[in-house]
Amino acid sequence: MSALAVVDLHAGYGKIDVCRSISLSIEDGECLALLGPNGAGKSTLLGALAGVVEGKGEITLSGRRLDGLRARARARAGLALVPEGRRNLFAPMTVRDNLLLGLRLLPSAERDQTYLWLLSLFPILAKREQQGAGLLSGGEQQMLALAVALSRKPKLVLLDEPSQGLAPVILDQLVENIRALRSMGLTVLLAEQNQRFAAALADRSIVLCDGELIEGGMAALADSVLANVLPP
Numbered sequence: 713m714s715a716l717a718v719v720d721l722h723a724g725y726g727k728i729d730v731c732r733s734i735s736l737s738i739e740d741g742e743c744l745a746l747l748g749p750n751g752a753g754k755s756t757l758l759g760a761l762a763g764v765v766e767g768k769g770e771i772t773l774s775g776r777r778l779d780g781l782r783a784r785a786r787a788r789a790g791l792a793l794v795p796e797g798r799r800n801l802f803a804p805m806t807v808r809d810n811l812l813l814g815l816r817l818l819p820s821a822e823r824d825q826t827y828l829w830l831l832s833l834f835p836i837l838a839k840r841e842q843q844g845a846g847l848l849s850g851g852e853q854q855m856l857a858l859a860v861a862l863s864r865k866p867k868l869v870l871l872d873e874p875s876q877g878l879a880p881v882i883l884d885q886l887v888e889n890i891r892a893l894r895s896m897g898l899t900v901l902l903a904e905q906n907q908r909f910a911a912a913l914a915d916r917s918i919v920l921c922d923g924e925l926i927e928g929g930m931a932a933l934a935d936s937v938l939a940n941v942l943p944p
């Protein structure tokens with residue numbers, strides 16, 4: 713059984729249909745990269761899976777239908793979104809309080825142990841525990857955003873452009889962090905523009921262009937971009 717199966721998903725904002733007829737599946741423990749240029753609809757697709765953007769179509773996580781459920785119920789079912797720009801963080805709150813907010817969805821008996829597990833995964837967060845999230849470096853914020861998502865012990869993480877704005881040395885660290893999570897069996901859907909970063913992590917990639925998945929990968933995308941900019 714696939715970890716995630718999506719059939720004929722349409723997503724957008726009110727009357728604006730951004731993503732059309734999206735069908736995809738991800739196996740348990742797999743990392744699938746969703747590549748595509750600016751404005752292709754990657755964030756819209758991830759948002760529709762998480763239930764924070766309007767969508768219509770079938771979404772099944774580990775055999776359970778999620779479409780029709782609200783975002784919170786999808787999170788409880790095991791799906792976690794790490795939004796673009798680390799928007800799941802509350803900048804004025806400390807690292808510790810951001811993590812505790814995430815842990816609220818867990819049964820209380822599991823919270824302390826999970827908190828310590830998160831600090832062991834990201835030792836830099838242990839050092840910054842009492843610091844405001846807004847004062848962390850970009851890389852540290854990305855690690856905190858990931859840790860907050862993991863605090864709900866998800867089956868599937870939707871990672872929206874984690875590489876955005878990070879220096880190469882920080883990206884290497886982030887790749888190591890995500891690889892470590894994958895070795896624990898986490899399934900990942902990674903939306904990225906940075907192909908190198910995605911290639912370092914993903915087992916497979918698909919390409920979104922203008923709201924639709926295209927056959928032929930990045931080569932086909934390059935052809936379609938060139939066709940639009942070159943004279944006939």
Ligand code: ATP
Nearest residue numbers: 725728730748749750751752753754755756757905
């Ligand atoms: P980027 O890499 O720049 O984040 P993306 O592939 O994630 O791009 P989206 O952010 O999903 O693309 O945007 C796809 C389209 O949806 C764009 O045309 C964008 O202007 C539009 N869009 C995004 N958010 C909204 C919104 N809240 N209301 C209306 N249109 C939106």
